[in-house]
Amino acid sequence: MNIILLGPPGAGKGTQARKLVEERGMVQLSTGDMLREARSSGTEMGQRVAQVMDRGELVTDEIVIGLIAEKLAQGATGGFIFDGFPRTLAQADALGALLAEMGQKLDAVIEMRVDDAALVARITGRFTCGDCGEVYHDQTRPTKVEGVCDSCGSSNLKRRADDNEESLRQRLMEYYKKTSPLIGYYYAKGNLHVVDGLGEIPAVSGDIKAALDNA
Numbered sequence: 118m119n120i121i122l123l124g125p126p127g128a129g130k131g132t133q134a135r136k137l138v139e140e141r142g143m144v145q146l147s148t149g150d151m152l153r154e155a156r157s158s159g160t161e162m163g164q165r166v167a168q169v170m171d172r173g174e175l176v177t178d179e180i181v182i183g184l185i186a187e188k189l190a191q192g193a194t195g196g197f198i199f200d201g202f203p204r205t206l207a208q209a210d211a212l213g214a215l216l217a218e219m220g221q222k223l224d225a226v227i228e229m230r231v232d233d234a235a236l237v238a239r240i241t242g243r244f245t246c247g248d249c250g251e252v253y254h255d256q257t258r259p260t261k262v263e264g265v266c267d268s269c270g271s272s273n274l275k276r277r278a279d280d281n282e283e284s285l286r287q288r289l290m291e292y293y294k295k296t297s298p299l300i301g302y303y304y305a306k307g308n309l310h311v312v313d314g315l316g317e318i319p320a321v322s323g324d325i326k327a328a329l330d331n332a
């Protein structure tokens with residue numbers, strides 16, 4: 118089954134995608150992770166997009182569609198979870214065409230709905246393990262031992278360069294201008310499911326599971 122997790126920055130898409138990978142053997146395709154990897158490995162594309170990302174703007178459709186096309190070609194038996202992609206109508210059309218070429222389809226789009234005020238608090242306290250990807254928060258989900266990942270024991274804990282209030286405001290603006298029209302787009306296609314993204318992580322996972330079982 119192929120699904121999209123749709124929602125503003127801080128909605129919990131990455132956290133829920135990781136759970137679906139563990140529980141259902143799906144493959145997570147996060148364009149944000151791919152772009153950060155390109156940046157840190159210093160590729161020409163990575164250098165080109167670094168400033169755009171730090172400003173909280175979207176990188177070009179051409180770049181992200183290219184990244185996704187490459188990963189889709191590798192296949193996934195448990196299906197794909199698109200996390201942070203598509204973010205524009207052009208990307209959504211391109212994804213539909215790429216899946217159709219492979220004889221596949223999109224089975225569900227999960228909109229994770231959250232209150233804007235909660236996003237600022239979520240994002241500004243967020244840090245992740247650079248080794249296993251576990252997500253933490255200064256106030257609501259600190260590590261048990263300071264500076265050490267609960268999940269894998271690594272001390273490689275990181276904060277994203279764009280997880281600050283100024284950049285977040287820009288990311289939210291981009292979301293409302295360019296990405297939120299996808300909610301109507303997928304509603305019209307008949308595969309939109311809405312979940313409340315503000316609950317505790319297990320409650321949100323339960324709602325997503327129920328939506329996927331109905332898809």
Ligand code: AMP
Binds near residue numbers: 148152170201202
């Ligand atoms: P994320 O980790 O999904 O929050 O993405 C971090 C940043 O990467 C975004 O603020 C954009 O600059 C860029 N980015 C990630 N995915 C996309 C996409 N599908 N289209 C355009 N830019 C993207």
